[in-house]
Amino acid sequence: MKKSYIITLLFCLIFALTGFAQGSKRDKVKALKTAFITTELALTQQEAEKFWPIYNAYEDELFELRHEKMKSYMKRMDADLNGMSEKEATVLLSQMESVEEETHQLKKKLVADLKNVISSHKIVKLKKAEEDFNRNLLKQYRENRSSKRY
Incomplete structure (x- = not known):
């Protein structure tokens, strides 16, 4: 070992x-x-062989969520936050909450998948x-x- x-x-x-x-x-x-x-x-070597593909897939999906989707939201906020209407802010907030929920679900999936490995x-x-x-x-x-x- x-x-x-x-x-x-x-x-x-x-x-x-x-x-x-x-x-x-x-x-x-x-x-x-x-x-x-x-x-x-x-x-262990056996754990690592199973762990890293699961963890790397998780990291890639998390990166996609945080950097691609949130980047677009941040651009919209930086562009004209003060000029944003209440309706536009409500839509943006809803989209941001959706990304947070996806992130939470992704973390739960990681734990469930890893329970079979470590x-x-x-x-x-x-x-x-x-x-x-x-x-x-x-x-x-x-x-x-x-x-x-x-």
């Missing part, structure tokens, strides 16, 4: 380093997140790992931004 854990971790680190050598910022962050989650969950304990650890990763990423971003100001 320890050997498969080390192999999986090495694979993720190589993947992360490859991501830094080429690709977009999103790819780099994804590679780092993959390594972080694999380490935090201590996924333990509930690891699913809870996944939630914490995601939060920790996002917090660390934001912290690094802020530190890099503040160091460039001076």
